[in-house]
Amino acid sequence: MATMWGAREYIRSEGGLIAYGPNEVDQFRQAADYVDKILRGARAEDIPVAQPTRIDLSINLKAAKALGWTIPEAFLFRADEIIE
Numbered sequence: 001m002a003t004m005w006g007a008r009e010y011i012r013s014e015g016g017l018i019a020y021g022p023n024e025v026d027q028f029r030q031a032a033d034y035v036d037k038i039l040r041g042a043r044a045e046d047i048p049v050a051q052p053t054r055i056d057l058s059i060n061l062k063a064a065k066a067l068g069w070t071i072p073e074a075f076l077f078r079a080d081e082i083i084e
Contacts, residue, residue: 008058017063022052056080
């Protein structure tokens, strides 16, 4: 069954078709910035909530081929990662 995940690790390990979600490395960086500010004395309620700044698109072509699907080339060009 074709699945869509929010993290690209799942399309590698679970064989999902597409992953579309925030870049995890950037999220960890943002979390570290929050921790740094709090440890330096900032109050947590004074720190604004930040949205993810980078969204990744990963496509698993192995899963698409197993389903007999062809992913359009224009869509593949937009992908950050293609698993073959």
